[in-house]
Amino acid sequence: DQQVKQNSPSLSVQEGRISILNCDYTNSMFDYFLWYKKYPAEGPTFLISISSIKDKNEDGRFTVFLNKSAKHLSLHIVPSQPGDSAVYFCAASVGRNYGQNFVFGPGTRLSVLP
Amino acid sequence: DTGVSQNPRHKITKRGQNVTFRCDPISEHNRLYWYRQTLGQGPEFLTYFQNEAQLEKSRLLSDRFSAERPKGSFSTLEIQRTEQGDSAMYLCASSTWDSEAFFGQGTRLTVV
Numbered sequence: 587d588q589q590v591k592q593n594s595p596s597l598s599v600q601e602g603r604i605s606i607l608n609c610d611y612t613n614s615m616f617d618y619f620l621w622y623k624k625y626p627a628e629g630p631t632f633l634i635s636i637s638s639i640k641d642k643n644e645d646g647r648f649t650v651f652l653n654k655s656a657k658h659l660s661l662h663i664v665p666s667q668p669g670d671s672a673v674y675f676c677a678a679s680v681g682r683n684y685g686q687n688f689v690f691g692p693g694t695r696l697s698v699l700p
Numbered sequence: 701d702t703g704v705s706q707n708p709r710h711k712i713t714k715r716g717q718n719v720t721f722r723c724d725p726i727s728e729h730n731r732l733y734w735y736r737q738t739l740g741q742g743p744e745f746l747t748y749f750q751n752e753a754q755l756e757k758s759r760l761l762s763d764r765f766s767a768e769r770p771k772g773s774f775s776t777l778e779i780q781r782t783e784q785g786d787s788a789m790y791l792c793a794s795s796t797w798d799s800e801a802f803f804g805q806g807t808r809l810t811v812v
């Protein structure tokens with residue numbers, strides 16, 4: 587049973603528009619969430635994180651929103667750029683573990699069209 | 701390049717053979733993690749080292765798998781008597797005590 591779900595395997599967005607990637611989780615013990623980005627032939631790269639004490643965290647063009655009651659988080663990319671085309675993984679953990687026991691979703695492939 | 705380095709990048713082996721992968725973390729990182737990623741899935745946690753001590757092992761790490769980190773520097777992951785189900789990307793990551801994990805490019809294992 588997947589504890590972290592990303593129900594959209596792929597998403598296409600026009601350059602300059604907003605990209606919204608969604609993630610749902612089932613384990614109510616999760617209290618730290620991260621997004622990683624992965625280009626082909628490279629390892630995942632940390633993008634942004636959020637603790638459950640917050641409902642929003644922003645870093646430049648990237649904003650993560652957390653809705654604890656719905657067990658849902660989303661990553662907004664504004665404006666989207668062609669270089670953002672990658673696979674995005676949502677991950678969750680119990681406590682801020684820095685890399686230990688992360689539970690990853692299956693990923694969403696984002697394509698930003700010029 | 702000062703990132704996490706994994707070798708080899710690709711490994712093809714026959715079923716029943718033993719394989720060993722190496723991970724060189726970022727030099728000042730005392731924490732090291734191994735993950736496995738199969739096609740269409742996200743990475744799955746295998747094990748965690750703090751310095752040379754292996755502090756946690758996932759139930760996914762069967763008796764055929766062993767990981768070491770002698771002297772708290774590089775780490776090796778060995779799979780004995782490989783099975784076709786072991787075919788996957790094996791990812792290593794490292795971090796300090798207060799940084800998020802940096803992943804290597806992975807070792808892709810194919811068991812034929």
